[in-house]
Amino acid sequence: MTDSAHLVTRYLDELDHLLTHADPDERADVLASVREHIEAALAEQTAQGRTPDVAVVLAGLGSPEQVAGEVRGRAPGDIGWVGTPGVVALGAQGGAAGLSAAWVPPVACLLLLIGGLGGFLIFPLVLWLGGAILLVASPLWRTREKILGVVLSPVGGLVALVATVAFVLPVCTTMVDGNGTVESQSGSCGTGVHVAAWVGLSLLALLVVFAIGYVVVLWRRGAARAERLSAPVTAG
Structure with a gap:
């Protein structure tokens, strides 16, 4: 496994762990969306003639704790990822969970x-x-x-x-x-x-x-x- 693949796997594993108590379907959707965003961002870096940099992409996503906290702050069924390369935001409503x-x-x-x-x-x-x-x-x-x-x-x-x-x-x-x-x-x-x-x-x-x-x-x-x-x- 390359260093880049290892970074992505570790990031997704930690996010998966933090979302253990979330709805299984929504957790799977979030993990799939994060993976798709990472792949799309790396592909765009390549298309722009830059060397793909996983660390930069993951920094743009935020830490696994931050992503998980945003997910927990959403109402069930209200989780979704929208974004352009360089900007990632979670669905429309709510903020970080009160706790x-x-x-x-x-x-x-x-x-x-x-x-x-x-x-x-x-x-x-x-x-x-x-x-x-x-x-x-x-x-x-x-x-x-x-x-x-x-x-x-x-x-x-x-x-x-x-x-x-x-x-x-x-x-x-x-x-x-x-x-x-x-x-x-x-x-x-x-x-x-x-x-x-x-x-x-x-x-x-x-x-x-x-x-x-x-x-x-x-x-x-x-x-x-x-x-x-x-x-x-x-x-x-």
């Missing part, structure tokens, strides 16, 4: 962070649920990103809950007499137990940092994709 707007990434990720760090308290749980719903419903993130975001975002609250229980519940109970002499001990009283507890909490703290960092990454990715979706689709 592809620039406000979605910060709101969703802040709700996930604030709600997730609150553990299983009622109000933070409501915030986290709101963020999770926005994350899952928005087309700005891929399926894998959504799954990881939902799984990792409440880690902070879970760790806080575990740490609270660990410090509140007695690990070692010591009975002393009036002279301060130890009469008996129960539970895990060895030094090794305390060391293991601190090591475990340290590892959990690292997991919390990773979880928060991943939500921030989702924020940045979502914001970048929302910005691309809001940009006009024109070729250079």
